[in-house]
Amino acid sequence: MLREDVDVLGPQALDYPVPRTDPLLPPPVYAELRGHPPVRVRMPNGRPAWLLTRYEDVRAALADPRMSSDFLQPNFPSLNPVPPSPGAFSFVRMDAPDHGRLRKMVTSDFAMRRMRELRPEIEQMADDLLARMFESGKPADLVESFALPLPSMAIARILGVPAQRSAVFQQCSRTIARADSTAEQASAALAQLAALLDELATAKQSEPGDDLISRLVHQFEARGELTRFELLAMGSLLLFAGHETSANQISISVIHLLQNPDQLAEIRREPRLLRTALEELLRFASLKQHDLIRVTAEDMEFAGVHMAKGDGVITSQPSANHDPSVFPDPDRLDIHREFNRHLAFGHGPHACPGASLARVEVEVALERILHRLPDLALAVDLDQIPFRHDMLIYGVHALPVTW
Template identity: 40%
Template sequence: MMTEMAIQETAAEYPAFPMQRADPLGPPELYAELREREPISRIRMSVTGQEAWLVTRYDHYRELIRDPRVSADMYADNYPRQIPVPLELLRSVPRTIFHLDAPDHTVHRRLLTPEFTYRRIEGMRERTQQIADEYVDRLLEKGGPVDLMAELSLPMPSQAMCELLGIPPADRHIYHEWITLLIGTDTTPEQHAQAEITVVGHLEKLIAQKTEHPEDDLLSRLIARNNEEKLVSDRDVLNLARSLIAGSHETSANMITLSVLALLRNPEQLALLKADPSLDASAADEMLRYFSVSDAGTSRVVLEDIELGDVVLRKGEGVVASILAANHDPEVFTDPGRIDITRSPNNHVAFGTGIHQCIGHLVVKMQLGIVLGTLFRRIPDLRLAIDLDDVKFKNAAIRGVEALPVTW
């Protein structure tokens, strides 16, 4: 039997997650090596020191995430966490829909589903285009160089979500600060707790206002629908709003910025996009596949022993089902390291799969396609104002950059 010291030494030898990247825009090189020789392998979470399994093949990913014998409960003891907040503090915060299992997850999703149908999302297209044009207008008025992250990538999706939910645009900074602290790896427990108090307090007031004076927005409709059907508690409605904000804010901002970087580094693909607006949607899909910014967003805890490939995952063990590794599997995607905005089919899993597939995936894809097409066709000579080597990438659970100076 291994001694406690031997077990600790063995864990220390496991690759640290997230893994280092030679190319800051590409996946960790170790993913390809592991996928070939040990597609289900052991890792150590660099922030918490937890041991977990890492899944790097597309077929294994889909099989595991669709298996009801795994749990999305982030508050479980061995859930692979990327934030340095003590588990006791995390457990004091209500779970979001991302970390609920059936049947609770099923009920919450049912309440949201009418808001994210294809027809309703298409109805947002005109306003989304208007918002994108407004931000590009401001860029042109200001003139380069500008920080694209601060002037477009972050505020544009933030405004869109504020309008969708009915949150006054003047208050959106509250939610941005909350998300930044939530996903940051340097957040202190005290900062995390205070941010939660601020956001919950603001949402409580907003929900009370919309209960008394409903408007034509998603939050008002959620409140009215829940009052009719009595699916969840009032606090659950608040948590659904928190989930939507958390799921859209930082992810969309980083996808816009990284996609701009990638297109600038691939001029032949950029030329295709500039010349053909019909490629906007497929360009968005390819960027979502290539970057998969929420790489560990489908981490899980095993509820029962599961045989996956040649490995048995034991009850209680944590698993990181890597979205990024799955989306770069050469068995599914030809030449996965190459960006191809005409790629078809493109059956990526950037939004997850199964019951936890991102409910807002149509919004994110539409928004990203519109922003990229609008930006590059209206500012065709957009370029980096610094060297790529000088771009600072975020130390956070969601891949992104601190800033992106551009000019034209």
């Protein structure tokens, strides 16, 4: 049932999502909204939600235990087409204690130490993909040839998914991530992912490997600490999240660097700058445009407004990461920016567990591209690039390049 205050939003209420006017920057209305307390917006289904745009408010909300991640709540402001069902998105859409119980099972697999061990394999994957792209000739679609398969191969390696099955989960992930997918399409894609993982988990009961699914099967499921459903949901989440964001971060980072040739030239001259540039590219792109969402678990005062129990809350990562009170001149890419406390991987107990993997993947990708393609250029004008306005995770559908 809708709360009574839906009606008071009125015809002039801000509709969410807010469209971009510049594909490389957040919607300009966020700059105005950051001067005010949280505002009420109207979701596509007509329900109201609170929109948080200031860095301080977004960071506080993501760490506030009164803000629930449970998407089974009736007013949860999700744009995801997958109908809410218990455990469907594993720990990412759970609160304590189940969130911590499940997340803890995979933390070690994504620790920085483990990522350093995996880095040589990722570097080899990147070299192989670029070699194939060279063989195919120019122009090439950097998304299809490189940015998408690299993180897909890496997360498949971690989970123990055979490389030949990666095309299946890539297609399923695209369907789940499309804001315009129907509930039936998204549910079918999620079921297909689960079936793939169920087949693998069963095989690994008798033939375990050096991979995450094998460890979950033998260390947790066999002891009764993890159900098969929980294992499949967790695996689906990691397959989806483990490549979707990194693939788009690689592509859009290339665009931002090409649009800033002076800074790109600096990185080429001094490769050590890439590590700082990476953090700035993560801040600047802020790809999770509709993903950091919550619902209030109780009546509460927050950021100067009263929020009632069950109110939907949207924390805008793109707006927070472009807040001038924290990032001077925020709409300018600055590869020398220091103390870059961006929220690209969220914050609080639900901060992205795969942040270390994503950093390694994007850094390796950019390092290899800059080294192997010193004269890389867009093969089309910027306005011809198909940006992902229709997706929960921002980026580009394709990126035609030449060299």
